[in-house]
Amino acid sequence: MIASDGDAMDEQAIRDVIFRTLRAIAPEIDPAALVPDQPLRDQVDLDSMDWLNFLVGLHQALKVDIPESDYQKLYTLDHLMAYLRDRLSSRA
Amino acid sequence: MHEFKLPSLGADMDEGTLLEWRVRPGDVVKRGQVVAVVDTTKAAIDVECWEDGTVDRLLVEPGTTIPVGAVIALLRAPGETAEQAAQWQAAHPVAAPPPAPAAPRAPVATVRERGPLPEERARRRVSPAARRHAEAKGIDIETVAGTGPQGAVTVEDVERVAAAATGAAVPDRAAEMRRTIAAAMARSKRDIPHYYLATEIPLAAATRWLAAMNERRPVTERLLMAVLFIKATARALVKFPELNGFYRDGRFEPSPAVHVGVAISLRQGGLIAPALLDVNTKPPDQLMHELADLVKRARALSLRSSEFSLPTVTVTNLGDQGVESVYGVIYPPQVALIGFGKMTERAWVEDGSIQITPVVTASLSADHRASDGHRGGLFLNELKALLQQPEKL
Numbered sequence: 001m002i003a004s005d006g007d008a009m010d011e012q013a014i015r016d017v018i019f020r021t022l023r024a025i026a027p028e029i030d031p032a033a034l035v036p037d038q039p040l041r042d043q044v045d046l047d048s049m050d051w052l053n054f055l056v057g058l059h060q061a062l063k064v065d066i067p068e069s070d071y072q073k074l075y076t077l078d079h080l081m082a083y084l085r086d087r088l089s090s091r092a
Numbered sequence: 093m094h095e096f097k098l099p100s101l102g103a104d105m106d107e108g109t110l111l112e113w114r115v116r117p118g119d120v121v122k123r124g125q126v127v128a129v130v131d132t133t134k135a136a137i138d139v140e141c142w143e144d145g146t147v148d149r150l151l152v153e154p155g156t157t158i159p160v161g162a163v164i165a166l167l168r169a170p171g172e173t174a175e176q177a178a179q180w181q182a183a184h185p186v187a188a189p190p191p192a193p194a195a196p197r198a199p200v201a202t203v204r205e206r207g208p209l210p211e212e213r214a215r216r217r218v219s220p221a222a223r224r225h226a227e228a229k230g231i232d233i234e235t236v237a238g239t240g241p242q243g244a245v246t247v248e249d250v251e252r253v254a255a256a257a258t259g260a261a262v263p264d265r266a267a268e269m270r271r272t273i274a275a276a277m278a279r280s281k282r283d284i285p286h287y288y289l290a291t292e293i294p295l296a297a298a299t300r301w302l303a304a305m306n307e308r309r310p311v312t313e314r315l316l317m318a319v320l321f322i323k324a325t326a327r328a329l330v331k332f333p334e335l336n337g338f339y340r341d342g343r344f345e346p347s348p349a350v351h352v353g354v355a356i357s358l359r360q361g362g363l364i365a366p367a368l369l370d371v372n373t374k375p376p377d378q379l380m381h382e383l384a385d386l387v388k389r390a391r392a393l394s395l396r397s398s399e400f401s402l403p404t405v406t407v408t409n410l411g412d413q414g415v416e417s418v419y420g421v422i423y424p425p426q427v428a429l430i431g432f433g434k435m436t437e438r439a440w441v442e443d444g445s446i447q448i449t450p451v452v453t454a455s456l457s458a459d460h461r462a463s464d465g466h467r468g469g470l471f472l473n474e475l476k477a478l479l480q481q482p483e484k485l
Contacts, residue, residue, distance in 0.1 A: 028359060047411040048316050049387050059311045068306045068314065 014062075014084050018077070021057035025050050036077040064088065093172065093180040094143050096165040098130065098158050102400040102423075104276030105132045109157045110164070114138075119147045121167065126396065128164070133268040134364055135393040137400060145169050148177045227279055229254045230271030269362040277421050284339075284427075285460040288419045291472045293479055294440055295450045301482040318409045319380045321432050321454075323485045324478040325407055326350040326371035332471040334463040335428040335456075336404045344427060344462040353403030353423065354383065356390040364390055365406050365423060366399035376485055410434060417453040427459035430475075 019031040026044050034043055046054060055066050064087050066074070074080045101108060108130035115127045126138040127147075145167035152164045168177045226233040229250065236249050280286075298320055306314045329336040329350050337347040350372045353365035368382050389395055408420050409432040418431035433453045440449035454475055458468050478485065 026359060041413060045413060047413055048318065049384065049411075052311070052314060052316060053384070053388075055311045065310050068303065 009062075009085075009088055011081070011085070014081060014088070017058065017061045018080060018084075021054055021061060024057060025053055034077055036081075039075055040077050040080065058084070062088065093148070093177055093184075094145055094167040094169060095163040096127070096141060096143070096167050098160050098162050098164050099139065099397045100160055100401040101130070101132055101137060101397060102276075102403075104272045105134065105160070105400070107157055107159045108132045108137065110152050110154050111136060112154050113150055115147050115150075117147050117149060121145055121147060130158075130397075133265070133272045134362070135390070135395050137395055137397050139397045141167070143167055143169075146172075148174070149181075226250045226253075227275040230268075230275060266361055273363060276423065280421050280424050284422050284424060286422060286457050287460050287465050287468065288455065288457050289465060289468050289472055290417060290419075290453055290455040291469075291476060292438075292451050293454050293476045294442070295435060295452055295479065296447070297480050298482040299435075299450050313377075315376055315380050316383075317435065318411070318432075319376050319383060320479065320482055320485055321409055321452075322352055322354065322368065322371060322383070322407050323374075323376055323379055324475055325405075325430050326352055327478050327485065328471055328474040329405060330372050331474055332463075332467060334467060335458055335471055337427060337462075338404070338425040339427050339459055339462055340425050344459075347404040349404065351402045351404045353406040353426070354386060355406060355408035355420075356387055358391060358393075364395070365403065365408075366390055366395050367403035369398070369402065405430070407432070417455055419455055420457045422457055422459055427462040429457045431455040431457070 022029060022031070022044060025046065029044055034040070040046075041051060044050075051071075059065055062084065064084060066083075066087075070083070073083055098108065109132075111129040111131050113128050115121055115125075121127060121141050121144065123142055123144050125141055127141045128139045130137050130139050148166040148168045150165050152158055152162075158164060166177070166181070168174070226236060231250060231253055233250070236253050238249055295317070298317065302315055302317060302320070309315075333346040334344070336350055338345050349370055351367040351369050352371045353367045355363060355365045357363050366386055368379060368386060371379060374382070386395075386399070403423070403426065405426055406420070406423050406429045408418055408429065410418050412434055414434050416433040416436060418433055420429035420431045422429050431454070433455075435450050435452045437448055438451045439446050440451060441447075442449075454472060456468050456472055
């Protein structure tokens, strides 16, 4: 598993967690085909239940609880990366 | 002695293939326990037993295809001894159900290249059972040659064509599921005189209430708007029993319980609508957990027989990625389907002023044999009123 408490995670490790969590919900996706600055949920076809499960998965892997009021900051893969990097480093 | 039969697996599934037994002779079983796993074109289904007792005999081997309603095991009632069971069986010989033909047989029927001429079509005789059977098997009844009295198409004729077809092609799960859905929906469109209504429902109060609830909760405990839709639908149905139940054998049977079939789309394509049980009596938190579990198991194609046999109504929610309105096809023998589209922000006039308000279009597809548009409209208004007081759901 991922070492998260206190350790600063590098970019690639965060990306791996995101893709692994996405694939658990949408096994058919090809992470390499995702466009990082386009809306993520349109590309992966995540409904509200899928999206919630995705966030639960991130929470379990990274111990980051994303408040509902922050959902709008997570529009694209780039946004999500920046958000998680921020949250993880502010904790370190 | 209790004869345990393969329960109904929903309108579009009339047989299943036994994958495995979960019990052995001599095992004590409790009401609600999963005793077998049966494969259908849609999913592997855990078959529950609704009697307490002890397994006396298993009558079917794994790998056998069995029709719904066939006796597949014998259970001794609590207190009944093996000797009493043996006496009962001596008096009531129980034959194992004949396996549904799976092995290809020599095709006897000729499959027509073209459909019959119009006048020929008018005179064709097709038994209702054969028509149902053909639909279940995904066979166009017009292509089946009849060998019954006066050239009538019988169940056997359909079986021959089906056997020939399975011999010719390896079954493809996606194609089978598509056929199963098509058969149920074609039956719905043929038999059910649908009427359709829709109304816009403002969701300012529901959105505020959800945001306030979810703000305090960890991500694992959050509620979705879909849960409020499902709960409000169930509460409204209690006041409109003519929309909740089954139309069978020429008459409508209202259901005292509200078991809501939830339409769940599968990522590999296809759709299933297993039930959340007794929705009107459960708080939203519990429904949320049950819905999350149901979606997860549906996607993994692991569901229970009661979830297929019991839904008294269906809710379809195209969610926040879809379109604004949906007019569904009723899943027989149910008599109504309630649809929710995508929530959108609109300029909404209330109390003489314009506000930006989240709005959803709720629709009702209902069966005219069981209800009329006037009552259907009152139902949608009740649904709208319930969603204005989310804290009471």
